[in-house]
Amino acid sequence: MEFLIPSEQFTKIKELELMPEKALEEEKEEEDGVCRVKEHSGAGELEAQSTHGALQAKIPEGEQELAPATMAESEQLILTLQAVHVTSGDVEPPQQGEVQVLLQRASGCLQSLVWLGEGSPPSLHQCVAISFQEEVYSMQETEVMQFHVLQESVTVASEDSELAVSLAESTELIKLEKAQKEEQLLAEEGVSGKREEQFFLVEARPGDEGSDEIVLTISSLNMEEDKPVPGQAPIEKAKTTENQKKTKEVKQTFRCDACMFTSSRISSFNRHLKTHTGDKPHVCHLCLKAFRTVTLLRNHVNTHTGTRPYKCGDCDMAFVTSGELVRHRRYKHTHEKPFKCSMCTYASVEASKLKRHIRSHTGERPFQCPLCSYASKDTYKLKRHMRTHSGEKPYECQVCHARFTQSGTMKIHVLQKHSENLPKYECPHCAAIIARKSDLRVHLRNLHAYRAAAMECRYCPAAFHDRYTLVQHQKTHKNEKRFKCEHCGYACRQERHMTVHIRTHTGEKPFACLSCSQCFRQKQLLNVHVRKCHDTNFTPTVHECPRCGRGFSRWSNLQRHAEKCGSGQEKPSTSKKRRRTKKRKPAVPKTAAKEDEAAAEEASLISGEQCPGGALPMDFGAALAESEDLDEGMTCEMILDLMDK
DNA sequence: ACGCAAATCGCCCTCTGCTGGGCCAAC
DNA sequence: AGTTGGCCCAGCAGAGGGCGATTTGCGT
Numbered sequence: 001m002e003f004l005i006p007s008e009q010f011t012k013i014k015e016l017e018l019m020p021e022k023a024l025e026e027e028k029e030e031e032d033g034v035c036r037v038k039e040h041s042g043a044g045e046l047e048a049q050s051t052h053g054a055l056q057a058k059i060p061e062g063e064q065e066l067a068p069a070t071m072a073e074s075e076q077l078i079l080t081l082q083a084v085h086v087t088s089g090d091v092e093p094p095q096q097g098e099v100q101v102l103l104q105r106a107s108g109c110l111q112s113l114v115w116l117g118e119g120s121p122p123s124l125h126q127c128v129a130i131s132f133q134e135e136v137y138s139m140q141e142t143e144v145m146q147f148h149v150l151q152e153s154v155t156v157a158s159e160d161s162e163l164a165v166s167l168a169e170s171t172e173l174i175k176l177e178k179a180q181k182e183e184q185l186l187a188e189e190g191v192s193g194k195r196e197e198q199f200f201l202v203e204a205r206p207g208d209e210g211s212d213e214i215v216l217t218i219s220s221l222n223m224e225e226d227k228p229v230p231g232q233a234p235i236e237k238a239k240t241t242e243n244q245k246k247t248k249e250v251k252q253t254f255r256c257d258a259c260m261f262t263s264s265r266i267s268s269f270n271r272h273l274k275t276h277t278g279d280k281p282h283v284c285h286l287c288l289k290a291f292r293t294v295t296l297l298r299n300h301v302n303t304h305t306g307t308r309p310y311k312c313g314d315c316d317m318a319f320v321t322s323g324e325l326v327r328h329r330r331y332k333h334t335h336e337k338p339f340k341c342s343m344c345t346y347a348s349v350e351a352s353k354l355k356r357h358i359r360s361h362t363g364e365r366p367f368q369c370p371l372c373s374y375a376s377k378d379t380y381k382l383k384r385h386m387r388t389h390s391g392e393k394p395y396e397c398q399v400c401h402a403r404f405t406q407s408g409t410m411k412i413h414v415l416q417k418h419s420e421n422l423p424k425y426e427c428p429h430c431a432a433i434i435a436r437k438s439d440l441r442v443h444l445r446n447l448h449a450y451r452a453a454a455m456e457c458r459y460c461p462a463a464f465h466d467r468y469t470l471v472q473h474q475k476t477h478k479n480e481k482r483f484k485c486e487h488c489g490y491a492c493r494q495e496r497h498m499t500v501h502i503r504t505h506t507g508e509k510p511f512a513c514l515s516c517s518q519c520f521r522q523k524q525l526l527n528v529h530v531r532k533c534h535d536t537n538f539t540p541t542v543h544e545c546p547r548c549g550r551g552f553s554r555w556s557n558l559q560r561h562a563e564k565c566g567s568g569q570e571k572p573s574t575s576k577k578r579r580r581t582k583k584r585k586p587a588v589p590k591t592a593a594k595e596d597e598a599a600a601e602e603a604s605l606i607s608g609e610q611c612p613g614g615a616l617p618m619d620f621g622a623a624l625a626e627s628e629d630l631d632e633g634m635t636c637e638m639i640l641d642l643m644d645k
Numbered sequence: 646a647c648g649c650a651a652a653t654c655g656c657c658c659t660c661t662g663c664t665g666g667g668c669c670a671a672c
Numbered sequence: 673a674g675t676t677g678g679c680c681c682a683g684c685a686g687a688g689g690g691c692g693a694t695t696t697g698c699g700t
């Protein structure tokens with residue numbers, strides 16, 4: 001199918017691997033080096049490697065992307081592009097340095113490919129024509145592909161142009177740069193095809209109206225076999241452009257009907273067929289397990305006998321096959337990692353590991369949980385995940401028999417619960433000791449992480465960008481007498497204390513006695529007054545000097561007397577002579593405690609601690625004068641003592 | 646067809662990090 | 673007594689290492 005759109009220049013895109021949604025038969029044909037797209041069976045994914053070894057992309061089923069591609073504006077210019085996955089719903093205008101391609105399909109066939117690229121280089125045309133093999137893509141109705149222009153002005157090697165000779169005279173084919181590291185390329189592509197590379201071929205030819213037309217063809221190019229292999233019959237011929245020469249070569253391919261396997265050798269093909277028939281004539285005499293080949297049986301028997309002919313020279317390990325030894329040595333000794341990720345610094349010993357790693361870039365999750373929406377990137381994670389549905393807990397602690405879904409969880413459990421040498425993690429900022437590294441991380445995040453919005457101290461205007469410093473700062477306010485009287489040197493911790501204190505300056509006396517209309521600044525003073533003057537049951541406590549027998553109404557007076565008398569009287573915890581006119585409430589945990597606290601706080605208001613000089617303010621009030629026990633010279637302790645009565 | 650080596654598949658493992666519930670002490 | 677926040681803990685997923693077993697390409 002071709003859509004020819006006039007263009008001044010031609011464009012070519014290298015297509016490294018395509019994975020159609022449906023299994024396609026491999027139909028390789030050669031026509032002047034142009035082959036049909038090779039289709040690979042597998043997990044329905046496409047992973048590709050740019051020719052410059054710098055890019056790769058994948059094409060999941062149903063949302064194909066063009067692989068990192070190379071586009072040439074002319075013979076002397078190749079633009080190296082990176083495919084960017086977009087869905088039809090989130091197409092955005094291309095940015096500078098991006099080229100956007102719209103692919104449309106109708107009736108399963110690719111209908112058009114259009115550059116939408118506003119950000120494309122000025123010399124690029126807005127539209128190109130394309131010729132795809134219809135069965136190559138299983139596309140969405142409309143797909144947009146975006147490419148980052150990563151490289152341009154790459155001069156095409158002169159010898160590459162020879163490849164275009166066999167095309168139509170007006171057709172120009174530019175061979176893309178060969179893969180820099182074929183092994184890596186193959187690993188990332190997941191293909192094993194030797195030198196066969198697949199391209200978007202671009203052909204330019206005179207259009208009907210004098211301007212050039214360009215045609216893109218997804219094709220495979222066999223770089224080794226410039227000449228056809230004699231004696232092989234063609235299976236199918238390439239259909240690239242009608243202007244191409246129809247030089248068809250003969251090449252026989254044996255195709256498996258049961259799977260996608262093909263082989264050019266009958267022997268390989270026959271051997272492959274045995275994988276489907278289940279024909280396993282070679283039986284292990286030790287375990288009766290059957291194998292297809294003698295080699296497989298021999299390797300198997302070696303596992304019984306312990307015969308491992310390939311011994312590692314650097315350790316005690318030995319292996320059945322040489323390949324295993326090579327791999328082992330790479331893992332353990334040489335650390336050679338030939339499979340390198342082109343997107344990051346990751347490198348691996350095995351191609352399959354690189355393939356798995358690439359999924360962390362692409363986000364591909366081929367393994368779908370049948371019971372929930374979870375999908376994993378490899379089979380083991382899915383299997384592990386399935387335990388969350390089955391409830392299986394295969395790992396048991398040998399000490400307490402607790403069971404766990406993962407071995408690592410059990411290991412941590414044993415370490416934390418049954419080990420004496422617990423690892424501890426110390427916070428570098430506050431010396432906190434935390435058992436788990438992950439919890440230390442949480443600690444650091446919660447307490448020591450910098451926060452852009454400064455947090456204000458609740459007591460002062462100070463602000464801090466981390467919670468730890470804030471909390472430490474706020475603790476400094478804990479015993480601080482933050483409330484300072486502006487009329488004298490008095491200071492206190494609570495605002496309500498200051499309120500009462502201020503009355504000593506204003507003369508305000510809001511507490512009036514209902515019996516005699518006498519007013520007081522503090523409720524406690526009113527209570528003392530009421531008990532003393534209006535309560536008929538009131539009996540004052542008498543503190544008696546044990547030496548001379550003299551009685552005192554206040555404990556402090558007795559103390560003062562005792563210093564002179566020399567008795568050294570200690571304050572009794574509960575004076576037997578003390579008589580309470582009112583029993584205290586039992587110590588109810590909350591309310592009583594709070595009332596006591598309130599009383600204590602009010603009392604503390606006039607305690608020596610808060611009253612400068614340890615004495616009450618001079619104008620303590622006439623109420624004191626009215627009382628036999630109260631006077632303006634009373635110390636705080638005296639009043640406390642009085643209140644206790 | 647055989648045999649070797651490379652490629653590939655598959656499984657299991659460890660390490661790591663995040664999350665949420667329970668517990669507890671401070672507020 | 674209720675709230676808040678830190679710590680402990682198990683659950684769970686991401687990423688990667690390692691190796692056994694099988695399949696495939698290809699020389700003989």
